[in-house]
Amino acid sequence: MTAGGVQDTTIDAFGADERGWFGDFGGRFMPEALIAALDELTDAWHDAAADPAFGAEFDAILRDYANLPSPLYLAERLSEQVGVRVLLKREDLNHTGAHKIRNVLGQALLTKRMGKQRVIAETGAGQHGVASATAAAYFGLDCTVYMGAVDAKRQALNVARMQLLGATVVTVDSGSATLKDAINEALRDWVASVDHTAYLFGTAAGPHPFPSMVRDFARGIGDEARAQCLAQIGRLPDAIAACVGGGSNAIGLFQAFLADPDVRVWGYEPGGDGVETGRHAATIHAGDSGVLHGARTFVLQDEDGQTVESHSISAGLDYPGVGPQHAHLARVGRASYTPVTDTEAMEAMALLSRTEGIIPAIESAHAIAGALRDAPRLLAECGPDATILINLSGRGDKDMETALEWFSLGQPQGETGGPAS
Amino acid sequence: MANAFEKARADGRAALVGYLPAGFPDVAGGIEALQAMVAAGCDVIEVGLPYSDPVMDGPTVQAAAQQALEAGFRTTDVLRTVEAVAATGTPTLVMTYWNPVERYGVERFAADLAGAGGAGLITPDLTPDFAPEWIAAADAHDLDKVFLVAPSSTEERLAMTVAQCRGFVYATAVMGVTGARASSSELAGPLVARTKAVTDLPVGVGLGISNGDQAAEVASYADAAIVGSAFVRTLLDHPDDRAAGLRALSALTEDLAEGVRRGA
Numbered sequence: 025m026t027a028g029g030v031q032d033t034t035i036d037a038f039g040a041d042e043r044g045w046f047g048d049f050g051g052r053f054m055p056e057a058l059i060a061a062l063d064e065l066t067d068a069w070h071d072a073a074a075d076p077a078f079g080a081e082f083d084a085i086l087r088d089y090a091n092l093p094s095p096l097y098l099a100e101r102l103s104e105q106v107g108v109r110v111l112l113k114r115e116d117l118n119h120t121g122a123h124k125i126r127n128v129l130g131q132a133l134l135t136k137r138m139g140k141q142r143v144i145a146e147t148g149a150g151q152h153g154v155a156s157a158t159a160a161a162y163f164g165l166d167c168t169v170y171m172g173a174v175d176a177k178r179q180a181l182n183v184a185r186m187q188l189l190g191a192t193v194v195t196v197d198s199g200s201a202t203l204k205d206a207i208n209e210a211l212r213d214w215v216a217s218v219d220h221t222a223y224l225f226g227t228a229a230g231p232h233p234f235p236s237m238v239r240d241f242a243r244g245i246g247d248e249a250r251a252q253c254l255a256q257i258g259r260l261p262d263a264i265a266a267c268v269g270g271g272s273n274a275i276g277l278f279q280a281f282l283a284d285p286d287v288r289v290w291g292y293e294p295g296g297d298g299v300e301t302g303r304h305a306a307t308i309h310a311g312d313s314g315v316l317h318g319a320r321t322f323v324l325q326d327e328d329g330q331t332v333e334s335h336s337i338s339a340g341l342d343y344p345g346v347g348p349q350h351a352h353l354a355r356v357g358r359a360s361y362t363p364v365t366d367t368e369a370m371e372a373m374a375l376l377s378r379t380e381g382i383i384p385a386i387e388s389a390h391a392i393a394g395a396l397r398d399a400p401r402l403l404a405e406c407g408p409d410a411t412i413l414i415n416l417s418g419r420g421d422k423d424m425e426t427a428l429e430w431f432s433l434g435q436p437q438g439e440t441g442g443p444a445s
Numbered sequence: 446m447a448n449a450f451e452k453a454r455a456d457g458r459a460a461l462v463g464y465l466p467a468g469f470p471d472v473a474g475g476i477e478a479l480q481a482m483v484a485a486g487c488d489v490i491e492v493g494l495p496y497s498d499p500v501m502d503g504p505t506v507q508a509a510a511q512q513a514l515e516a517g518f519r520t521t522d523v524l525r526t527v528e529a530v531a532a533t534g535t536p537t538l539v540m541t542y543w544n545p546v547e548r549y550g551v552e553r554f555a556a557d558l559a560g561a562g563g564a565g566l567i568t569p570d571l572t573p574d575f576a577p578e579w580i581a582a583a584d585a586h587d588l589d590k591v592f593l594v595a596p597s598s599t600e601e602r603l604a605m606t607v608a609q610c611r612g613f614v615y616a617t618a619v620m621g622v623t624g625a626r627a628s629s630s631e632l633a634g635p636l637v638a639r640t641k642a643v644t645d646l647p648v649g650v651g652l653g654i655s656n657g658d659q660a661a662e663v664a665s666y667a668d669a670a671i672v673g674s675a676f677v678r679t680l681l682d683h684p685d686d687r688a689a690g691l692r693a694l695s696a697l698t699e700d701l702a703e704g705v706r707r708g709a
Contacts, residue, residue, distance in 0.1 A: 043574075053543055053570050055501050057595035057620055059602060198507050204498060211500040216621040218597065315544040316498065318570075328520045329548025331497040 038282045038349070038358060044232020044319075047355060050348035052231040053315045058211075061218040066233040068138050073240065078137065085129055089162065090119040092126070092244065096252035096413070101379040102392075106399045108410040111261065113249045115273065115417050116384065122418030123245055123273045124155040128224055130241030132159035135222040142166040142221040146210040148175055148203035149339030149422065150182025152226030157191035159224070167191040170210045172202040175339060182422065200333045203343050207317050227270025228347040231318030235275075235347050242276025249413055250280045261413040262406045263288035263398070267390040268361060269305065269341030271350045273417035282358060288402070291350060292394035294336035295363030305334035306363040307346040308354045316345040322354075337366035337426060338386040340418070368393040370430050373420065385418035386426060392416075446536040446564045446589050446612040449488045450647040450668055459664035459705040461486060462649055463698065464540060464673035466493035466506065467526040468513035470680065474687060475513075476529040478680060478694055483535045485695040486702030489669070490530050491567060494523045494541035501542075501569045503624030505674040508681060520549050524561045531562035538591065538612070540567040546579070555582035565589025565612050573609035580609060591615050594640055596632040607644035613669065614640055618652045624674045626653035629662050637667045657700040661708030670705050 044050045052062060072078040086092040094114045103110045115123040128145075135143055143165050147153030153169040160167030169186050173195040176183050186193050199205035207230075214223045228238040246264075253261055264281055266274035268291040281287045296304030304310065307322045314323035316331060324332040324344035334344040353359035369386055372393035377383045384392065391414050402410045420427070428434050453460040463482045469475050479490055495510035495518050502510070523539055531537040539558060546554045546566070558566070565588040571579065573592050583590045589612025594603055597620060607614050618633035619626065633650050640648050650663045651671030655678075660670040679697055683690030 051575050052572075053575055054572070055570055055595070056572050056593045056602070056606065057597055057617060059572060060595075060597040060599055198504070199497060199511065208498050208500050212503070212622045215501070216619075218620065312548075315547055315570075317500075320547075323544070325544070325548065327548070329496075329545040330514065331544075 038353060040232065040236050040349070044235065046235070046349045046352035048313070049321050049351040049355070050232060050235055050319050052318060053320065054231045054318045055215060057215050058218060062231055062233065064138070068134060069233055069237050072134055072137055078133070082130055082133055085133065086126065086244065090125045090129060091117060093248040094118055096249055096256060098256070099380050102376060105375060105379055106396050108399045108402050108412055110395065111253060111256070111411060111413045112416045113245060113277065113413065115245060115415060116382065116388070116419035120155050120158050121421060122151050122155070122385065123242060123276060123415070124152050124226065125158065126244055126276070127226070127238050127241045127272060128152070128155040128159040129162070131222065131224045132163045132165060135165065136163050138222065140220055140222045142168070142217065143224050144168045144170065144210050144213050144217070144221055145224040146170045146203065146206040146226060148172070148206070148342055150175070150179040150186070151340055151418065151422065153191070153193070154182055154185045154189070156224045157186040157189035160191060161189045168213065169193050170196055170206040170213070172200070172206050173197045174201040175203065175206070178339065179422070202333070204317070204331060227272040228275045228349065229270045229317060229319060229321065229345055235319065235349055238272050239275045239279055239349065242272050243279045245273065245276040245415060246278060246280030249277060253413060257411060260284055260287055261411045262286070263290055263402055263412045265290040265292065265391045265395045265412060266415040267292050267341060267387045267417065268308070268346060268350060269294065269343050269387065270345070271347035273415055275347055275349055277415045278353070278359060289353070289359035290394060290398060291359055291361040292364045292390045293361050294338055294341035294390060295365040295368070296335040296337070298365055299363050303335040304363060305336045305342050305344065307344060308350060308361040309363050311344070319348045321348040321351045322346055337369065338390065340385065340387040341390065362394065364390045364393045368397070372396060373427065374431065382416070383420035384416055385420050386423045388415070388417045446489065449536050450613065453488055454668070459667060459708065460488040460647070460649070460669040461660065461702050461705045462489040462491060462651070462669050462671040463487035463676055464491040464493060464671065465676055465680070466495045466509050466513055467523040468495055468516065468518035469509040469677070470512065471516055472522045472525060476526050478691060479526065479530045480533060481691045481695050482676065482698050483530065483533045485698035487535065487698055490535055490537045491540045491671070491673070492523055492526050492530065492537060494520065494539055494545055496542040496545055499542060501622055503622040503674060505625070505677050505681065506623050509677045520545055524557050527558065527563040528561040531564070536564040537562070538564050538567055538589065540569065543568060543571045551578040552582045555586045555588055559586040559588055563588070565591060567591040567615055569593060573606055576609070583611070593617055594636065596620055596636050600639070603639060604643045607640060607646060610644070610646055613647040613649050614644060615671065616640055616648050616650050616667070618650050618654070621652065623652060625655035625678065629659055633663065634666050657704030657707070660701045660704030664705040664708030670701065672701055
């Protein structure tokens with residue numbers, strides 16, 4: 025088994041055409057100034073994907089540096105709670121704590137191959153920023169990370185991590201001062217620096233080739249999980265599940281199973297306070313078709329097409345757009361996308377922590393919560409041997425402050441010493 | 446539109462194209478400002494449609510757009526603005542990111558823009574190869590299609606882009622976003638020459654022009670100097686005194702208008 029995911033770029037029924045269209049979604053809605061760079065990137069990516077030496081180098085870095093392939097773990101105590109067999113793809117054990125290391129190492133390796141010396145990235149919670157700073161340190165590249173001022177304040181520890189790794193962190197005050205504005209600012213940097221700079225886009229969204237390229241760098245998640253599942257239980261799972269913000273971990277898992285018609289594909293979107301409150305980031309469930317950050321996709325927008333601010337307790341899912349391949353999979357019915365609220369996600373975070381000794385990222389907890397909710401249906405359809413494979417996309421260390429506040433943790437619950445009075 | 450460029454050419458000078466976002470500082474104030482720019486010498490007007498995620502704009506235009514949005518700007522306000530400015534007889538285009546048009550309905554927007562007397566659209570994040578709907582709607586309503594060319598455009602893309610342009614071609618002088626710049630661009634001249642080699646359309650140069658001297662320099666090799674951020678900055682600098690803002694706007698326009706005459 026290989027850890028990497030660049031070996032197969034065959035255009036399939038659910039993939040994009042050569043102009044980046046996934047059915048009605050995707051494409052490239054970008055300033056002309058960036059088109060030459062996007063073409064150059066597309067050519068370099070195709071060229072690298074066809075080069076066995078590139079694939080071998082990528083696999084070796086993932087194996088020796090990023091701790092991949094990640095295990096597929098049968099979560100027995102969680103299975104009892106959920107009611108069906110649960111397999112967890114342990115991306116939380118990767119270097120830097122999430123699936124995102126796959127994408128940045130792939131893009132940074134490509135950057136090196138293209139002879140560029142500087143990388144830029146956007147980040148919301150800081151996870152992609154930390155991963156990008158890590159990859160830049162690994163390859164000896166200059167790195168600038170754009171982060172909304174609101175996010176930088178919420179995630180000061182990740183700002184410190186990026187700085188320790190040698191990256192420059194630039195805070196963005198414009199607009200809502202969150203992830204979408206960080207992307208805007210990174211694009212503005214890129215327009216002016218494109219001759220020597222690569223943009224390490226953090227999710228499988230944006231203009232072609234990013235949705236396909238990021239997916240292919242992340243698709244090791246699904247390729248590994250599929251092989252591991254066959255080896256461990258002798259068949260494919262009945263359902264696969266992942267959280268969907270921009271959607272890179274989800275598409276990285278889904279891609280390997282799309283051609284297996286019996287495998288149900290479930291994406292869970294951040295429902296925030298509840299979709300009915302308007303404070304959410306459930307883009308596919310509640311958004312409309314539009315153009316954001318270079319692609320046509322589902323967008324949270326008002327009736328004039330102005331982007332609406334999203335909300336999720338999980339900063340990594342707090343984005344008003346979504347990768348265009350997910351929009352396509354939703355439209356053709358190959359995958360279903362349903363919202364999971366902040367409360368459901370936090371309950372799932374606690375459940376996984378207490379049943380398995382695994383503290384998940386709040387992002388990943390959305391997938392656990394969704395699986396918990398949809399398990400009875402799977403049990404009814406597939407019987408007692410029903411199996412769901414969930415991508416545990418990241419670990420929860422970064423979320424302890426949120427958890428501390430949400431669960432009122434941190435206070436001693438008992439004392440020893442004096443006799444009870 | 447063609448008339449404005451022909452007239453400038455007959456005068457032996459370049460045209461001056463001026464930009465402000467609609468709804469800034471408010472809809473009526475924006476109309477008044479654009480009419481002042483027309484009176485002081487702008488040959489063509491670009492009305493910006495404020496958008497929440499303006500990736501091609503620097504801090505100055507961002508600030509104005511954000512102010513307009515916070516004050517409750519609606520897409521229909523841009524059409525009202527166009528109608529009022531076009532009534533002066535000056536060709537008036539809308540410069541807009543794509544999503545607001547897609548949301549309004551491409552055909553409906555084209556029809557309403559034509560109905561308001563608008564000349565066409567400038568589309569900074571829409572290139573001709575992803576614009577079949579807009580091209581069809583523009584052709585149906587006889588609207589100008591102004592696409593951008595950049596220093597990084599390949600020869601192939603330059604030819605493809607100008608073939609789809611109507612009205613003029615917008616050449617971005619620098620690799621970067623909107624905003625005044627102290628030094629003139631070394632990239633603009635060669636880009637205009639490459640563009641003119643493949644089209645007879647007028648070629649305007651924008652990004653970074655903020656005074657008469659810079660306009661004069663651009664006028665020496667291009668058909669129009671396009672100015673945006675400098676006008677926006679002038680209004681931003683007079684937040685509490687609109688009369689003073691309008692006077693400063695007129696003075697800047699006159700300086701730029703003198704520049705496009707001096708440089709050609």
